[in-house]
Amino acid sequence: MATLHLNNIVKDFGGTQVIKGVDLEVKDREFVVFVGPSGCGKSTLMRMIAGLESTTSGEIAIDGERVNEVGPADRGLAMVFQSYALYPHMSVEDNMGFSLRLAKVPKAERREKVLAAARILQLEPLLDRKPKALSGGQRQRVAIGRAIVRNPSIFLFDEPLSNLDAALRVQMRIELAQLHEELDATMIYVTHDQIEAMTMADKIVVLQDGVVEQIGSPMELYHHPRNRFVAGFIGSPK
Numbered sequence: 001m002a003t004l005h006l007n008n009i010v011k012d013f014g015g016t017q018v019i020k021g022v023d024l025e026v027k028d029r030e031f032v033v034f035v036g037p038s039g040c041g042k043s044t045l046m047r048m049i050a051g052l053e054s055t056t057s058g059e060i061a062i063d064g065e066r067v068n069e070v071g072p073a074d075r076g077l078a079m080v081f082q083s084y085a086l087y088p089h090m091s092v093e094d095n096m097g098f099s100l101r102l103a104k105v106p107k108a109e110r111r112e113k114v115l116a117a118a119r120i121l122q123l124e125p126l127l128d129r130k131p132k133a134l135s136g137g138q139r140q141r142v143a144i145g146r147a148i149v150r151n152p153s154i155f156l157f158d159e160p161l162s163n164l165d166a167a168l169r170v171q172m173r174i175e176l177a178q179l180h181e182e183l184d185a186t187m188i189y190v191t192h193d194q195i196e197a198m199t200m201a202d203k204i205v206v207l208q209d210g211v212v213e214q215i216g217s218p219m220e221l222y223h224h225p226r227n228r229f230v231a232g233f234i235g236s237p238k
């Protein structure tokens with residue numbers, strides 16, 4: 001089980017309010033996509049959910065428990081960023097197992113978890129390679145593998161595919177959808193790509209300037225956009 005509730009979340013940076021009272025309910029195993037133009041606050045919101053950024057006010061709850069004061073390592077979630085810096089001197093296996101090593105998970109158990117993730121991501125033949133000997137898509141899979149080994153109940157993806165070329169993005173989209181099925185996890189996914197949002201989401205959250213403009217299924221937003229901004233962003237004809 002992994003539900004997420006945001007209750008009137010506000011974030012100020014040096015007196016400027018960049019998140020202006022966001023409410024959101026994410027159900028167990030839902031695939032929720034945040035969309036909106038650059039600078040609207042998508043990453044800030046994700047970082048607050050992850051615990052990498054404090055909230056100025058408002059409450060974040062996972063499975064009904066307030067987590068505002070809980071550190072990122074103890075929230076049961078894992079985040080995959082756009083810039084998925086891998087450790088260049090470490091093999092794929094060591095990159096994927098690194099957080100487990102930090103958590104002092106014994107070597108045999110670490111290997112078992114890494115192998116299981118590698119199987120899902122089709123990285124088994126590449127476990128001994130260094131990142132520089134991998135393609136962009138393979139590197140991104142390693143970054144996702146690093147998240148999977150921690151067995152999080154919530155995955156946070158912040159524009160994970162934006163550094164990949166168009167064909168690879170399409171392939172990775174399909175793989176992420178399969179992953180969502182296989183892992184039974186709740187996923188929150190940030191993109192500024194309308195097609196990604198429309199094809200992947202159970203629920204889309206449209207953000208503009210720190211405010212939620214509309215929340216709904218892709219079809220609800222497409223057919224019943226609340227305003228011109230949503231219509232324009234979702235690409236609906238109205």
Ligand code: ADP
Nearest residue numbers: 013014018036037038039040041042043044045
């Ligand atoms: P997005 O991910 O939607 O592009 P961000 O969440 O990165 O947007 O940024 C939202 C706003 O907050 C922007 O105006 C950005 O400049 C500002 N911002 C983000 N992080 C900081 C920070 N650490 N200090 C000051 N301002 C920030």
Ligand code: MG
Nearest residue numbers: 042043044158
């Ligand atoms: Mg961002």
